[in-house]
Amino acid sequence: MRLIIKNDSSEAGEYISQVIKKRINDYFKNRKDGDRPFVIGLPTGSSPLPIYKRLIEMNKNKEISFQDVVTFNMDEYVGLEFNHEFSYHYFMWENFFNHIDIKKENVNILNGNSNSHEKECELYEEKIKSYGGIDLFLGGMGVDGHIAFNEPGSSLSSRTRIKTLTRDTIIVNSRFFKNINQVPTQALTVGVGTIMDAREIILIVTGHSKAMALYKTIEEGVNHMWTASAIQMHKKSMIVCDEDATAELKVKTYKYFKEIESNY
Numbered sequence: 001m002r003l004i005i006k007n008d009s010s011e012a013g014e015y016i017s018q019v020i021k022k023r024i025n026d027y028f029k030n031r032k033d034g035d036r037p038f039v040i041g042l043p044t045g046s047s048p049l050p051i052y053k054r055l056i057e058m059n060k061n062k063e064i065s066f067q068d069v070v071t072f073n074m075d076e077y078v079g080l081e082f083n084h085e086f087s088y089h090y091f092m093w094e095n096f097f098n099h100i101d102i103k104k105e106n107v108n109i110l111n112g113n114s115n116s117h118e119k120e121c122e123l124y125e126e127k128i129k130s131y132g133g134i135d136l137f138l139g140g141m142g143v144d145g146h147i148a149f150n151e152p153g154s155s156l157s158s159r160t161r162i163k164t165l166t167r168d169t170i171i172v173n174s175r176f177f178k179n180i181n182q183v184p185t186q187a188l189t190v191g192v193g194t195i196m197d198a199r200e201i202i203l204i205v206t207g208h209s210k211a212m213a214l215y216k217t218i219e220e221g222v223n224h225m226w227t228a229s230a231i232q233m234h235k236k237s238m239i240v241c242d243e244d245a246t247a248e249l250k251v252k253t254y255k256y257f258k259e260i261e262s263n264y
Ligand SMILES: N[C@@H]1[C@@H](O)[C@H](O)[C@@H](COP(=O)(O)O)O[C@@H]1O
Pocket: 043, 044, 045, 046, 047, 048, 074, 075, 139, 140, 141, 142, 143, 146, 147, 148, 149, 169, 173
């Protein structure tokens, strides 16, 4: 696992946007007719916003195209309509998809209003498989170290399913809602296992509030109480953070990753 430490959240976003651009462009450079599209997993939240903003610019400048990119979002609240201003559907279209050249049919987001959540989650897993898996899963991290909506205690081999949100997550996420009672108590989410199956994982971790989660994810062992720590077991993963998020790391860890960053 690599840790890239940038000065602030916009530099962290810039770095990840450049990596995504490179991965997509390299893929299409070597791709033969009839090959599968590039498949990317995407998160919501405030941390990825600088990345979406930059990717939109790159798309407008023709540095990158999403015409043959398929996306799978990580999660969605149960019970919010697609056009609800706090649904993840709304968030993704508002902040990203409406502004790039992606085909509508290539966007996949779990339906939190389905008749059978179990079936919905099963079909999501099958659809990911039908595209040959996910090339790059981009993720954020909750203050309690959760990845997608895999709350503390989630199985590290979990697949897409319904999860009940912890009180902590409801409180943290209530900042997006008018009041805490509006925050849904359940969500559909890809599992830790679903994310771990991706060929590459990149997490954006910015802000002082994530410092404890970053420390637990990197410096302590793999633990289902900090589900993002599972990525220690992934063969190609990277965390890009800002200085604020490093507040709980040991000086030794900080220096080591700073040192090897330039050697890459
Ligand atoms: N389900 C999402 C996660 O996917 C996201 O990583 C987390 C952090 O969000 P933020 O980036 O706003 O801190 O929030 C929610 O819980």
